[in-house]
Amino acid sequence: MGQHAAPNSIAGLSVGSTGLGLLSFTRPWARSEYIDAAVVMKAALDQGANFWNGGLHYGTAEANSLHLLKYYFDTYPEDASKVVLSIKGAFDRTTYQPDCSPEAIRASVEEAVGILDGVKKIDIFECARVDPTVPIEISIQALAELVKEGKIGAIGVSEANANTIRRAHAVHPIAAVEIELSLFTPDPLTNGVVDTCHELGIAIVAYGPVARGWLTGELTKLENLPANDMRRRLPRFQPEVFDQNYKLAEAVEAVAKRKGVTVAQVAIAWVRSHGTIPIPGSIRAERVIENCKEVSLSKGDLEELQTIMDTLPIAGQRYGGQHEKLLNQ
Template structure:
């Protein structure tokens, strides 16, 4: 990339294992998918250099979530355990929201390692999925730091934290990574100080939804492209009145992809990488993972063109619905 910061290739101040962050990551598949299919996707990702894997205790049910899938994978491929930097989110309930209390965090970590024992694969980074507005971030990070001392987790991460929260957390314990949503549809971290703060403090950024939940794959043009039970229908950007507006941005970026003879998703992911972040796209198909892992060079002119597209085609709708929006550390 020719603009922005280079994506981090190491964990900086936190020694959490022999493997540093690569240029790409993977959100562990958590939609209904057979384990043999899922681990093929995961194996492909690692073979393509995507060694930063992200999962969550709440990605699925208590009996079948991403930790169970990870255990299945690393029992089949124990030689891969030392090749992957594993980041797990927890201390969060989909209905009740975050629990950043020391008791809640410890219980969540204990639950995680019961499913995925360190002997199978250690949790390199643990992060509360959201910042608890009822608990001081210093209190939460102190408990996570204690869990690092005890050897139960390798490092402390943050998810959806604002710039001030990141600074306060870093003052307590080195932060191994900050996970945020970053894409051409969500460039907010570049404008609100989050990316600038992470770069200043040399904290790697893990960027989830780099193709904006499928919008930047080009497969969604109208509400009819989504099945009636598709979870994305809960999000404002996929509502009919917003989707028609958002397709305009997609089509504009698509012109750049066609000109470069690459896929729309490759342009979107490479743009995220150019901002100094580690894209962590999710996929349920091995062939899509191979495509996503092929970064393309974006020239200064192309990056400027993309910036102009963001100005010309404002995004319709927020990231989340009202319920989930209230859990963000705005």
């Protein structure tokens, strides 16, 4: 298994030398906490993590990641030109279903642009999921019109399969494809998505590189999760599979200890080795600094990690239920 350099540009936009992004916007920050969140964001940018990913549905209509971004760039206007901003939308936060009709896409972009109010341009906009009721060609054409109007800089797609990516790219160049990729979820390496993106020259943005906390060294038993933690509702964190899934995390931690690094650093390095931009999330500046430290994986390390994945299969779906049906569309 060879290593691929993480891309340093997306559609002409420069990505930091770490090849690392930042996804700190999935948490519904309260307005009173914006100042704390800004500290984390500033730390990320200082470390070279300048690909920032947010969404209109991360939070409420009155306080979501766009409002946090507006606060940040009002506070640090000099940072606007340093950040590559990717925003997801066209997703109903009440039904948790995509609506990628031209009308809904335009309304979503207009909402995002309105919240930002000129403090920062949206460099990439993507529908949060592929809408199974709307042909991808229609959705991409609607986004292409918004690019032409200058409302957004480029187009991305999220959780699309290889065929959908090709169909989308045929309508308008796709700047980035956002997928889940980790040692817990290596599926894009075998289902054609990563190969297709590399072939077409599309940047791959990898969310969940530390597997929702499994690969941080902080989860050893189910009781580590607070009773109200949303992960307790996810299939891979259920009591009947927790111990099985912990085996892989424990094995990766052994690799990290041997190398003198953290398990999260190994997990992120593995994701980067496939030519992607990892976007780990964090609410702590010290964690951001840890995640941004580059770690090299040798051929032997990569082979060992592959053996771990082959011998310690993960139990449970990624989301389960209706959310699972919207993946890899």
